[in-house]
Amino acid sequence: MAFFTALVDVILPVVLVALVGVALARSFSLDMSTVGKVNLYGLTPMLAFNSVLQTEVSGGQAVHLVAGYLLVTLVAGLIAWLAAWGRDGPTRRAMIASVVIGNNGNFGLPIALLALGRTGLDHAVVIFVTSLVVMYTVGPALLGSHGGLRDAARSVLRLPATWALATGLLVRTTGVSLPVGVLRGVELLAQAAIPMVLIALGLQLGQRSSLRLTGPVVVASLVRVLALPLLAGVLGPLLGLEGIELSSLILACAMPTAVNAFMLAREYGSNPTLVASVVAVSTLASLGTIAGVVALLPALA
Template sequence: MFQALLNVVLPVVLVAGVGALLARRFTLSQDTLGKVSLNGLTPALALSSLLGTTVGVGEGLHLAAAYFALALSGVLLAFLATRRSPGMTRRAVMASVAIGNNGNFGLPVALFALGQPGLDQAVVIFLCSVVLTFTLGPLLYGSAGGARAGLLAVARLPVVWCIVAALLVRLLHLPVPLGLRRGIDLLGQAALPMVLLSLGIQLGQAGRLSLTGPVFTAVSLRVLGMPALALGLGLGLGLRGLGLQGLVLASAMPTAVNAFLLAREYGADSETVASVVALSTLASLVTAALVVALLPQIGGLG
């Protein structure tokens, strides 16, 4: 576990820590950084990864199905754990448990823990998490458009069209000019440090935390319950080796900041979600390191 903390979690903490320090010293716009990451760098990372990935179509679909099953199982667990809470708080906990930070936390951790093959797996999960976030989030928070509005929001994201473009290039065996590929790769390489800086800035600008029962319930389910559930569910669905490792590692990620942004957008219990995001991020520094330390054993199961 110490090696996992030193070699996997420490680099993430260092880069995010720089972002937090910058947020304390300067007035920085989260919206601007978010737009750069979401609309510029992350699409390039997805395109670069999918063009060079070793993940086959069948393997990717298998992993995606397991991820969606895990997220829905997390929603059910959160519902059962908070059935006595007010409706708005219960929905906030359900979203906080289901929507993990598989982008600016999950991608670099996967790269450091499992190398390029692990990053390829993590990109598949991240793309699934984008779809999940912008459909399940609005649905749980009670937006006027519901899941339909969420799907339309997903369809407008550049990362989706980059996925389509990459799949077409691979299926049709189209050549990609070397200069274009190098430009895409260069942008993609900038994505991970940028999203980590953004995460640190978001944490550095965080306000006062709300330490309530639902918050602790959501944090516990997110960083402890979801990895255990992912292991059992993954084995039950036939995942083995790197696929199982990728699913369990993704499940150990904290609640995504997007869960808070959507809660604020739709007038939900954003105070609860914001506290879950901050606390689960801090807690996951330890729990994610534990999961990383157990990845060799997890990869040998089955």
């Protein structure tokens, strides 16, 4: 019963909104680059800024969440490395990248809101920003960028969500009172972020026609949607996470491979077909696994 309730109350709303994006992608020729820029530069930073102003997440909780997510990602990456042992370099790197780059934006934010409420969303924003750092540092390093640490640092500093978080922390720490009109405008943009990232996910999935169900695809998908939430459930308590914090970490680690992993693989020519297939397979598989995680969270946490 709990599993069915999770499917209807948490997964179904997410799927319905994403299907709107799929339908739009099948009906019109849309510029995904523009949609991505609207989300990345316009809406998500406002969500991050608004979350910092309203969140009840303390600095200590944020540190625990970030440490937990990074530890789980590291261990999962090692598991993927072992699972890819003996395969050629591009395949091995693509498998590892598909495991460590999670969809904590398109999927993670709305599911956290629906499953855990406003507090869960605040936690999910912290993890989302952490996942962006992983995506734009570890991702290029695995998939073929040779820019080194300097380019990695520049990528992180160019993330608008990073500056939005910093600005929000500054405003909250100094106690500056922003005009009501500004706060309402920010809140409107923040509210638009959740449905827009889901529509963007649907657009991206709707434009992906190739799917190859090979051994590496199946292995990487299973590690992504099964091993990560199990690792979070084991490692989280070791870092002192419990209650809503532990639930947020486990739920975040149950997310599928991010579509941006495919974007990076295509950019660097590192087996994009494999990564695209993992994105599709892990996304479909996660509909059931996330529902199971949501149903088990009260007992796990």
